[in-house]
Amino acid sequence: VVRIPTSPVLASSVISELRQIVGAAHVLIDPDVTATYRTDWTGRFHSEPLPVVRPGSTVEVQEVVALANRIGFHVVPQGGNTGLVGGSIPTKRDSVIVSTSRLQWIDEPDLLSAQIVVGAGVRLATLQHALLGTGWMFGVDLGARDSCTIGGMVATNAGGITVVRHGMMRHQVLGIEAVLGDGSVISHLNGLEKDNTGYDLDGLLTGSEGTLAVMTRVLLKLRPSQLRTATAMLGFPTVDAAVSATALIRRSVPSLESLELMLPSGIELVGSAFGWEVPEGMAGQTVLLVEVAGAEKVEDELANVCDALGTVMTADPAVALSSSARASLWRWREAHTAAIATLGVPLKLDVSLPQKEIRHFIDAVFRLPAPARPIVFGHLGDGNLHVNFPACFPKSTSEAIAAETHDLEVRVLALVSLHGGSVSAEHGVGVAKTPYLSMTRSASEIDAFRRVKRALDPLGILNPGVIVASSGD
Ligand SMILES: Cc1cc2nc3c(=O)[nH]c(=O)nc-3n(C[C@H](O)[C@H](O)[C@H](O)COP(=O)(O)OP(=O)(O)OC[C@H]3O[C@@H](n4cnc5c(N)ncnc54)[C@H](O)[C@@H]3O)c2cc1C
Numbered sequence: 196v197v198r199i200p201t202s203p204v205l206a207s208s209v210i211s212e213l214r215q216i217v218g219a220a221h222v223l224i225d226p227d228v229t230a231t232y233r234t235d236w237t238g239r240f241h242s243e244p245l246p247v248v249r250p251g252s253t254v255e256v257q258e259v260v261a262l263a264n265r266i267g268f269h270v271v272p273q274g275g276n277t278g279l280v281g282g283s284i285p286t287k288r289d290s291v292i293v294s295t296s297r298l299q300w301i302d303e304p305d306l307l308s309a310q311i312v313v314g315a316g317v318r319l320a321t322l323q324h325a326l327l328g329t330g331w332m333f334g335v336d337l338g339a340r341d342s343c344t345i346g347g348m349v350a351t352n353a354g355g356i357t358v359v360r361h362g363m364m365r366h367q368v369l370g371i372e373a374v375l376g377d378g379s380v381i382s383h384l385n386g387l388e389k390d391n392t393g394y395d396l397d398g399l400l401t402g403s404e405g406t407l408a409v410m411t412r413v414l415l416k417l418r419p420s421q422l423r424t425a426t427a428m429l430g431f432p433t434v435d436a437a438v439s440a441t442a443l444i445r446r447s448v449p450s451l452e453s454l455e456l457m458l459p460s461g462i463e464l465v466g467s468a469f470g471w472e473v474p475e476g477m478a479g480q481t482v483l484l485v486e487v488a489g490a491e492k493v494e495d496e497l498a499n500v501c502d503a504l505g506t507v508m509t510a511d512p513a514v515a516l517s518s519s520a521r522a523s524l525w526r527w528r529e530a531h532t533a534a535i536a537t538l539g540v541p542l543k544l545d546v547s548l549p550q551k552e553i554r555h556f557i558d559a560v561f562r563l564p565a566p567a568r569p570i571v572f573g574h575l576g577d578g579n580l581h582v583n584f585p586a587c588f589p590k591s592t593s594e595a596i597a598a599e600t601h602d603l604e605v606r607v608l609a610l611v612s613l614h615g616g617s618v619s620a621e622h623g624v625g626v627a628k629t630p631y632l633s634m635t636r637s638a639s640e641i642d643a644f645r646r647v648k649r650a651l652d653p654l655g656i657l658n659p660g661v662i663v664a665s666s667g668d
Contacts, residue, residue, distance in 0.1 A: 205246060205289060209266055213248050213291070216258045221249040221297065232273060232292050233284065236339070238540045239588055240281035240626070243288050247273075251297040253372060253380060253411040259293060260409065261378035263656045271658050272405035274347030275318065277339040279543050280625025282351070282404045286660045295346050298411055301325050309417040310369060310386055315346025315410045322415075331417035334361030338529040346410045352402035354621030356453045356528075359445075359576035360488075361418055363621065364401060370414035371397045376407060376652020384414045399647070404623045405658040407651045421488035424452070425497050426521040428513040429504065430480030434458070435554045437481045440504055441575060447503065448496045450489035454576030455528050457482040458557075461570045464585075465527055468534035474524065476510025483575065484528050486521075531572045531581075538567075539586030542600055546611045547620035548578050556580070556614045563606055566599060579620040582607055608634055624662045632663065 213222045223229050226244035233242045250256045263270045269290040273283040285292060295316035304311040309331060313322055319340040322333055335348065337355030347353075349371065354363045361367070372382040383390075383397060400408050431437040441454060459479045466473050485500075487493040494516060501512050515521040535541050548556050553575070560569050565584050573580040587600045608618050612634045619628050619635070632641060644663050648655070659665040 205268055205291070209262070209268065210246060212262055212266075213246065213259065216262065217248055217250045217255050221251070223247040223249070229292075232276065232294060235279075235281060235284050236277045236342075237279055237536070237543065240284040242285045242290070245285060245288065245290055245292065247292045247294055249294045249297050253374065253382075256293065256298075256409050256411055257374045257378060257380050259291070260374045260376070260656065263291070264378050264654055267654075268656075269659055270409070270656050272346070272350070272409045274316065274344030274350070275339065275342040277343045278347060278351055278404075278625060279545065279622050280619070280627040282623060282625035282658065282661045283347070284626075286626060293409055295344055295409075295411075298346070300412070304329055304331060304417060305386065306331065308386055308388075309419075310414055311417060312384055312412060312414050313345050314412055315344060315349075317345050319343050319345065319348065326417070326420075330420055332420045333415065334367050334418045335364055338532060345413055345415070349401050349410055349413055350404050351623040352621070354574060354577065354579065356455065356486075356574065358574060358579075358621075359454050360452045365398065367416045368397050368401050368413060369416055371400050371410055372412035373400055373408035373410040376648075376654070376657040381408075382412075384412065386414060402623065404625065404661050406648060406661050406663075407657065409657070421452070422490050423493050424486065424488040424516075424518075424521065425494040426453075426484065426486045426515045426524050427497055427501065428474055428477055428524050428527075429483045429485060429501065430477050430509045430512070431483065431507065432480070432509050433554075434481050434557050436507055437483050438550065438553050438575070440483065440507060441550070443503060444483075444485060444500055445576070447500050448485075448487055450487040450491075450493040450496055451485070451576070452488040453484065453486035453574075455484040455573070456575035456580070457484065457528055457531070457572050458570070460568055461531050461534075461572045462527060464538075464570060465530045465534040468537045469530060471526075474513040474527070477513065480509050482527075484524060528572065531570065531583075535570055535583045535585050540588035542584040542587040542604060544582040544604065544607050544611075544618075545573075545620050545622040546580055546582060546608070546616055546618060548580060548611065548614055548616035550578050552614035552616065553578065553580070556610060556616070559610050559614075560607060563603065563610075565603055574621075577620070578616075605631075626660050629660065629662065629664050 229247045232247045271285045298314035298316035300314040302312040370383040567585045570583045617635045618631045
């Protein structure tokens with residue numbers, strides 16, 4: 196990637212040009228005001244004080260990116276800042292954070308075509324709320340729903356808790372409007388289910404983590420709302436028993452919506468972090484959280500599979516039908532990330548594995564020498580595990596601790612590679628996984644990534660160091 200000429204800090208003349216584009220109120224430079232934009236959700240990734248710009252339209256985004264090309268500064272797109280791999284936090288001092296917080300449009304849903312156009316800065320929970328009562332829902336849901344944005348979710352190809360049913364963001368995106376790294380605007384919002392004219396630019400930008408374009412508007416597919424939903428916690432004596440049970444669950448439960456895994460150490464941590472009492476029979480168990488949803492009596496499908504698994508399970512399942520009872524089961528799974536964060540800044544690794552390797556991989560992770568007991572949980576239905584080692588980045592990080600953490604990270608990702616997995620399942624590469632990309636992708640694939648980057652962002656303006664390291668890094 197061609198490096199742009201850099202200056203250590205942006206000249207005041209650039210700040211005044213940015214003010215002319217987006218208005219003075221939307222160029223933030225006070226370090227206290229920009230602090231929350233400069234540290235990510237985990238607290239692991241930070242940047243120096245630098246400007247935050249909040250454009251209010253595609254035209255304003257285009258003018259900011261064009262200015263960056265003309266003057267020579269970097270642009271880091273940022274949505275809700277909940278990405279867990281450092282992709283939304285600049286690594287270069289001559290950067291401007293482009294926050295999508297003002298790109299907040301939600302069009303009327305097109306109920307005939309089951310589609311909706313939303314601004315990139317719309318939060319997931321806001322979209323979910325806007326669809327209530329329409330008979331339609333959005334197919335991706337995840338624990339960060341109150342903060343993460345649709346633009347960030349497309350940029351990371353987010354997955355979440357319903358991938359077994361509806362797929363990832365890539366399966367929901369029908370079109371994108373975006374400003375490419377060279378400052379040109381592309382807009383493909385014609386709403387056609389089928390459009391086989393040329394390259395799939397929407398597919399290319401999905402998962403591009405802010406390195407190719409700043410997305411401003413997205414056309415999304417909608418799914419029919421489910422009339423009935425039921426959730427159950429099933430306890431198993433071992434990981435092996437739980438993983439084996441998923442074959443029967445997939446085969447015999449067509450209305451399967453979620454299939455999540457929790458281990459005893461994670462359940463214990465969540466209980467102690469928030470003072471909650473573990474549901475009866477689930478303490479010390481490997482737990483599957485299973486959700487079914489559909490038009491008919493889906494709870495019958497759940498009851499049948501629980502009967503079939505009867506002798507394998509360690510206790511009666513905890514079943515919930517009302518939304519409050521279901522939420523009280525889901526909180527155990529969704530509070531894992533927050534419970535881990537109460538112990539300090541963790542080493543977090545989101546990885547993907549073939550189903551047949553999951554038991555062996557988890558065994559091997561628990562055998563690794565580590566400063567903290569691992570907390571492993573995840574979207575088992577998709578072979579997606581989140582491996583966490585709590586409090587690996589204490590505030591006063593010493594060299595020795597950093598080296599130990601790095602060593603642990605390398606060992607876990609080497610195990611992933613050994614077991615035929617991928618170093619990123621749904622969070623993306625960011626800056627955290629850049630050194631490990633070659634464990635998962637071949638040299639010729641990474642070279643192709645660089646050539647795509649050069650074509651759409653010839654001066655390397657956008658998000659340097661994310662996905663593929665910049666030359667010289
Ligand atoms: C509690 C918790 C639970 C989570 N659960 C899941 C989960 O189940 N599944 C999952 O996939 N993720 C999960 N995540 C991770 C995170 O929520 C997702 O990656 C989400 O998609 C990030 O959205 P964001 O708006 O916060 O993006 P940010 O963190 O702001 O940015 C993420 C990346 O996208 C780029 N970006 C953001 N907006 C744009 C844009 N408009 N145009 C171009 N690039 C852009 C950024 O530059 C960065 O590289 C979770 C996070 C938390 C904190």
